[in-house]
């Protein structure tokens with residue numbers, strides 16, 4: 001027998017699910033003989049790429065990880081004392097393995113379908129409760145993208161709420177971290193907000209000032225008492241935002257007790273790896289009275305159809321899906337997974353545990369300061385928590401060298417040095433620093449009196465700033481301190497949530513595809529997770545190589561000249577891209593160009609981002625096929641030719657169609673002096689077949705958490721890098737600390753120079769293991785799978801909008817509006833799908849009363865068939881209502897989802913059977929996923945908003961409701 005020793009497993013055969021036999025069957029059902037015939041009927045010839053993608057040959061999973069180990073070794077993991085908003089942490093193993101590295105958590109979608117998302121909703125409610133407690137505020141959201149953008153959101157909220165419409169000055173303490181100030185500059189400019197950057201102790205409070213922001217502890221570590229400043233601001237009706245370090249708040253009087261109106265910050269220190277900049281969850285806390293102005297998601301308590309405790313996203317009418325350009329922010333994807341982890345850190349350690357951790361950090365900082373003082377180094381902060389400041393004069397150079405010899409990084413600014421300690425710092429580490437500080441002065445450890453000092457360490461926090469109020473008092477934070485209890489608590493929440501571990505999540509526009517294990521593994525390697533984003537360049541060679549390669553590959557895929565890897569989500573990419581377009585126009589003396597044309601079918605983040613970039617929005621009509629009405633667009637473009645800034649267009653359209661007119665559309669915009677911004681959410685239908693540059697766009701964001709395999713994390717993290725054509729490259733975002741300026745950079749849009757750097761590894765792995773051919777096949781199979789579903793369902797549902805040859809792209813819209821006459825709404829179908837074990841597709845976007853289905857290439861025929869069977873079975877249930885066989889008010893759709901408690905309850909008064917309710921198809925019996933609550937009541941919870949954990953006693957059973965079984969009688 002001849003043996004093939006060149007055989008190598010191809011990752012694309014793991015990622016793309018349909019096998020050759022199933023592919024044949026699917027093609028037959030669709031009525032074409034080859035995939036390429038189908039693609040030919042779907043993607044217009046004139047937009048097709050002429051050459052295959054020029055990417056390196058695909059690597060196997062095994063080879064990829066081996067190669068990546070070599071790249072990883074080019075990152076030097078030094079001890080980080082840099083601080084500046086990023087600290088090393090100890091991720092509790094039980095949280096790392098069971099949440100961060102667990103697909104049961106990280107492959108969940110944003111919790112729109114609350115009944116099958118109660119686990120993460122509870123975990124996010126825990127996070128909110130933790131933030132409310134530690135900041136001393138009344139209400140908190142469920143995370144923002146990072147500390148800097150949270151500060152910018154706070155500024156904007158103050159601006160929106162200002163009473164004096166002429167007030168346009170915002171006071172910014174010069175002691176904020178530079179990256180935060182940088183982001184405030186970006187965000188203030190389009191609104192004409194003037195930043196007054198200065199010293200809060202000498203600031204002049206003027207009548208045109210609407211708000212102020214300070215940092216606690218301040219950037220260089222000083223802990224100021226801001227009470228007097230807060231009082232003075234309030235005297236003049238000026239609101240105060242405080243950026244606060246979450247760890248320090250366990251020891252410091254919380255801002256809510258001395259006058260803050262908004263408190264924001266990062267929760268990275270609560271067990272989230274630095275990851276060279278992210279992902280981390282920022283928090284946003286404020287007063288109850290501002291609840292309708294809060295940016296981002298808020299989780300709130302409500303009841304389900306049986307009157308039981310249930311959770312869901314509250315006050316959604318603030319958000320961009322509904323409010324569009326008037327939304328409180330453009331936040332869609334946030335940082336759910338990281339917020340969940342930070343909340344769990346508080347659950348695991350409890351109030352006593354986190355306080356002990358903070359006391360140790362503070363204590364070691366005091367020890368270090370005193371020992372260095374003995375050696376004659378003067379520590380300059382009067383009061384501090386974890387950051388010491390020195391002016392080393394001529395010794396700065398020698399100390400810098402010694403620090404590097406000892407594999408330690410400090411933060412340097414001229415001769416000034418700051419040293420920030422964290423949870424991982426040990427007494428031995430402190431001793432080591434003292435030793436080399438001594439050496440530089442020709443002294444020894446003995447001269448520092450280290451051992452004697454160690455015996456008597458006192459806090460240096462002034463009495464009036466020492467926290468006296470309790471926090472994390474809820475039973476939740478005081479129950480799960482042994483690992484077994486914690487493990488079971490995490491599992492108990494995980495099992496309430498449907499994720500890709502259970503079944504396909506066919507979300508149109510949101511591309512929920514495989515998040516392969518090999519792609520995820522490197523994220524927690526120390527060489528990547530323990531890197532500080534401001535580490536010296538010669539220690540970060542591994543990351544630089546990853547960014548270079550990713551930049552090159554994504555440029556090849558989009559056809560653009562370069563990428564910015566900074567934006568932390570798709571919507572942030574939109575904002576960054578529009579700011580780049582704005583800078584381009586301004587630079588050419590066209591600062592009056594500020595109109596954005598946006599089709600009526602656009603995603604809500606488009607108008608919300610355009611508003612953030614200071615643009616005026618003009619809506620363009622769509623025709624009856626869901627395409628942009630080219631004549632209306634031409635008319636608008638010509639009407640506004642002097643003020644036109646850009647068009648924002650999604651391609652293939654949000655209606656799931658490759659519009660043939662796209663090239664003409666781009667030409668019209670260019671002819672009228674505008675730029676074309678392409679929303680890349682639908683890139684999964686383009687990769688390898690066409691590209692944004694090929695159709696004529698100038699800028700495009702990519703949702704790496706859609707097309708490029710970063711998992712959704714139950715609502716984040718994500719990454720939204722932007723690609724731009726050559727003329728826009730100079731304007732790509734810069735950074736205040738790390739020089740990444742291409743010449744005319746706009747200010748930063750994220751706190752870290754490369755955003756959530758550590759998860760870029762996932763997309764890097766995906767592209768490296770798929771290669772050009774694999775990526776192109778993925779696109780083809782995504783289109784195949786969608787057209788297969790369409791073919792199977794079209795006899796039962798009407799499919800809205802298809803291409804000229806009757807094909808859909810990678811997704812399709814089913815029209816459910818005609819069922820209204822029988823009392824069935826599209827949400828009833830969404831909820832009924834849960835009884836069949838499925839997460840609903842996208843509901844009512846881009847057209848109300850419809851669902852949008854996107855299966856992706858990672859689903860096998862078998863799974864597509866299960867889904868189609870469920871949809872067809874539901875259609876028959878609707879037919880039963882039409883025919884009068886089923887009651888209009890009491891039927892399986894209206895009562896969906898059915899919980900185990902309802903189905904096994906002693907009372908069953910419905911006109912259909914329990915079996916039909918819970919096991920409507922045979923396959924469901926083989927593997928049943930139970931929704932943990934009945935249909936959630938949204939309005940109930942919005943009437944009386946509760947967004948922290950209510951006392952458990954509120955939800956305890958009455959004694960009489962519990963029946964104790966009797967034995968032996």
Ligand SMILES: *Cc1c(COP(=O)(O)O)cnc(C)c1O
Nearest residue numbers: 332333509569570571603605681
């Ligand atoms: C998902 C999506 C966005 C927003 O992306 P986020 O990463 O959630 O901010 C924008 N446009 C479209 C069409 C999308 O599907």
